[in-house]
Amino acid sequence: MEEDLRQILSASLAAADPAEAVRRSLRVEESAIVAGDERFEADRVFVLAAGKAAGAMARAAEEMLGERLAGGLIVTKHGNEASSERLETIFAAHPEPDEKGVEAARRAEELALSLGEGDLLLALISGGASALLADPAPPIELADLKELTGELLRSGADIGEINTVRKHVSVLKGGGLVSLAAPAPTLALLLSDVVGDDPSAIASGLTAPDPTTLEETQRVFRRYGIEPPRSVVEYLRDAEETPKPDDALFEKVASVVCGSGRHAAEAATEKARELGYEPMLLSTSVTGDARGIASVYAAVIREVLESGNPLPAPCAVVSGGEATVTVRGDGTGGPNQEFALTLAVELDGVGGWAALAADTDGNDGPTDAAGGLATGATADAIRNAGIDPEEALANNDAHAALEAGGVLLETGPTGTNVNDLRVALVSGD
């Protein structure tokens, strides 16, 4: 079963591959560019690729577009590969924005503003684009934006509230990019690193209408007692509202999620079926404490073994989403490793099952491991290596425990990021 799990993970990662996501979603016809139900007549196509997967997405699009590609820009993280002969590339910083990110945002603005009727902006957006395109609205300087973001992060505001503010002090975010590109239409392919795949949340909604308002921005400041830098106060005094869902602008804009946790999870269920396991996709949006999620998984595995519910063995229980670690100790691990260790402890000695949890970017928490595997024999293997698995769990020290048990999962950087994947296989024997 462990070999089956590895095959399922591979199939899942392949389905979430950025280049594959572009190839799967984009169709280049003689007179139109098509993605899903969206069809754009266009003579010239300009690409703006931004995010950690920008290089791979841009190259895939470049190959498909051939002579239709008229120009464009790649904005990605220092160190990522992004070779293109026909597209300018800017490397910027992530997660803390830098001046290269400011330059990248300006070039993106210029590109969008240069477009006219008959042109199409093909935006290829992946995780990290929000920081890589550092686009404070003048007269706000990058330093002011960073100060404001820092204050928000410390205040206890949630990510939704932080993004509300971010969209209202930026040029490109909250739909700004497509405003600048008009009258040219925009087709956005989004590789989603956001649970739920909401286009207005992915990379702060570069190409999506913004349901939040200036008034809500002020409410966030009041709620958390935040005094924004003077440039922010001044800008917001006369700022225009971000484009809203009913704006006519969006008649010529389409945002298509080309790759996401859903693609990864669905590929996992398909592969599991191919390998002889009846699959069940529990959910693509499971969030919360990794140990709690693992407890529910343990209960489901026990039930399959005991009564054949919720489905009979051999079966596969698949879920996506993004787990968190509730810090109780000072060990090293990540949510996927903690999930695997919890299952190993809760189902210690129980036969007939195996499970895997992995962060699809190959980095679980602050570790180099992607996640971990577990079976009923894992806790024993960890004990035999001299580590108490329950103590390790209590101390959030999953990395060392799984490594000792020989069940650490290491993929290296995968080039994509569509959150976590969890798969439990139950054979019943």
Next chain:
Amino acid sequence: MEEDLRQILSASLAAADPAEAVRRSLRVEESAIVAGDERFEADRVFVLAAGKAAGAMARAAEEMLGERLAGGLIVTKHGNEASSERLETIFAAHPEPDEKGVEAARRAEELALSLGEGDLLLALISGGASALLADPAPPIELADLKELTGELLRSGADIGEINTVRKHVSVLKGGGLVSLAAPAPTLALLLSDVVGDDPSAIASGLTAPDPTTLEETQRVFRRYGIEPPRSVVEYLRDAEETPKPDDALFEKVASVVCGSGRHAAEAATEKARELGYEPMLLSTSVTGDARGIASVYAAVIREVLESGNPLPAPCAVVSGGEATVTVRGDGTGGPNQEFALTLAVELDGVGGWAALAADTDGNDGPTDAAGGLATGATADAIRNAGIDPEEALANNDAHAALEAGGVLLETGPTGTNVNDLRVALVSGD
């Protein structure tokens, strides 16, 4: 859907009713008493009913046995009803044992010892029997047993470790009851209040072989630095081992779980199907933090609405087990109320679903409520009553919030206890 949920809960409680459990499981034939695959030839049947549901179970058995009933004993909690003309009744204390419990245990011992060939002991066991039968092994006194139990509870030992000790310092527990009854065989009907329904765990295994040992008892003392009272030390010095699974004794003993969370959950799925919802029994043994379990439920409900996975609407997601509250604030609530409030917050404004969580004994946590209901409109209803649902959740104050929202679930004492029941209905519209 809320009315459907109430009907499902009623069907579930009816299936877990103690009298119904006895009637469903016991068959009185001309020359034999039958339960499941177990068949006992018996001239005279003696009943020992112990636990919070002892009265109801005994009366059901009395009706079925008629003239075959030769005598017996009911041991139940002060205040419970337990009228029987043919059975002696002793009321004792729970959860802290008292001298009436010591008397009850002695009477139970005498009853068991009085049985001979041709007799059958019909043991009717429900939650609470462990405390109600206060049976320290002489020379251990009740005060010593209470002191030891108190120390164990404070030490951090888990319930499995505490029961290991308990079984080794008792007369009836850990299989002692059936040892005393031999050569008469014992048929035990267990109404399980233990997740997983392990007969050696229900009421400290009065009728089950004891997989734990004297050596393990000493190990628990060492691990937690416990110095047992002198009478315990003396008793354990020469104590005999409890009867083990391979003991020939158990050839004439059968323990049948006649009612449990599984019965309740399966009745819920059947009722849901009858009402037009495709049911899925996720697991009967979900344990852990109520908020974590609710998060997984929220993710599953979202997925049903979004993709028709893990099954298409209209559907019902049912689970049993026992949740806990992770104390973060100083409010009032219980795991089932916290589950309902968490769902209300996480799926605030989302239509097409309704959910219920209830403790089947009618008492969730330290409150008089059994649990709570929730829909996408619940958070708004709570806000309109002047309470912030997220704050209430952060403060573990689910009771007041659900009451304000009009979605507190109150059943009164149900007369049974088979842990928690959670049902989510998704109609999709």
